[in-house]
Amino acid sequence: MTLDLTKIDFRPFTYPAKRVAIFRSILASLPRGPLVDLGAGTCVFSDAADELGFAVTSIDARTERVPLEQLRWPFLQQDIRDVDLAPYATVCVLGLLYHLTLPHQLALLKKCRGKVVIVDTHCADSVDRSTTLRWLAGLPLIHVDQYVGKLYREPPGVCSSFGNGESFWHTETSLRRLFADHGFAVVKVAGSEFAPLRAFWLLTSHGQQKATVVPPSAPGGPPGPKAVPGATRPGNAS
Numbered sequence: 001m002t003l004d005l006t007k008i009d010f011r012p013f014t015y016p017a018k019r020v021a022i023f024r025s026i027l028a029s030l031p032r033g034p035l036v037d038l039g040a041g042t043c044v045f046s047d048a049a050d051e052l053g054f055a056v057t058s059i060d061a062r063t064e065r066v067p068l069e070q071l072r073w074p075f076l077q078q079d080i081r082d083v084d085l086a087p088y089a090t091v092c093v094l095g096l097l098y099h100l101t102l103p104h105q106l107a108l109l110k111k112c113r114g115k116v117v118i119v120d121t122h123c124a125d126s127v128d129r130s131t132t133l134r135w136l137a138g139l140p141l142i143h144v145d146q147y148v149g150k151l152y153r154e155p156p157g158v159c160s161s162f163g164n165g166e167s168f169w170h171t172e173t174s175l176r177r178l179f180a181d182h183g184f185a186v187v188k189v190a191g192s193e194f195a196p197l198r199a200f201w202l203l204t205s206h207g208q209q210k211a212t213v214v215p216p217s218a219p220g221g222p223p224g225p226k227a228v229p230g231a232t233r234p235g236n237a238s
């Protein structure tokens with residue numbers, strides 16, 4: 001499978017509409033096929049994927065925010081740790097990775113090997129003190145094997161973890177290592193304007209990418225993606 005990444009919108013995102021727009025632009029680069037949206041929440045991303053022609057399955061441990069009556073695709077109420085990912089070509093892990101413990105992140109990525117994975121997640125390092133995440137700066141960094149991050153104590157709530165009181169937030173370096181350790185080529189698609197270390201990541205298996213895309217250098221940079229024509233280069237764009 002070859003992916004054409006030239007359709008991706010690399011501009012930083014604002015909440016919430018731009019987040020969906022970035023996601024849609026990533027999907028535009030991918031072949032249609034079975035897609036699972038893990039921790040689907042309100043299913044707004046599932047909805048976009050369905051509209052774009054993917055065969056969507058949404059999964060969440062909770063149903064409080066799921067518009068069950070309106071869904072045009074299957075929804076499974078299930079803990080994502082128990083899900084068989086074999087049927088899916090594309091796995092969406094949006095707003096979810098940072099609600100898992102490190103062992104559960106490792107188990108999830110192991111099950112994702114060889115698939116296309118779209119991740120949207122926070123990182124824990126050098127948090128901008130002006131953002132709503134400034135409290136993170138006060139937490140100590142911990143080292144677990146080759147990974148580095150912070151332990152996040154989950155508050156109760158429908159957006160939180162399911163069944164684990166603490167989750168692991170990687171530094172960006174550690175997150176990249178996590179992805180690389182599971183055989184993925186990584187494209188950092190876009191960070192958030194409001195939470196600088198929150199970003200979308202596109203993970204592919206080496207050799208899947210047809211073109212490497214050069215993102216604008218900074219917020220306010222030239223809009224839209226820039227393709228490097230004919231550049232067939234597997235691996236990390238950054």
Ligand SMILES: C[S@@+](CC[C@H](N)C(=O)[O-])C[C@H]1O[C@@H](n2cnc3c(N)ncnc32)[C@H](O)[C@@H]1O
Nearest residue numbers: 039040041060061062079080094095159161162
């Ligand atoms: C922050 S919300 C993100 C929702 C949506 N993906 C988004 O990005 O807007 C996290 C979602 O993951 C779900 N979740 C957390 N841990 C889960 C688990 N172990 N299994 C299934 N769902 C889980 C929560 O119920 C919640 O709906």
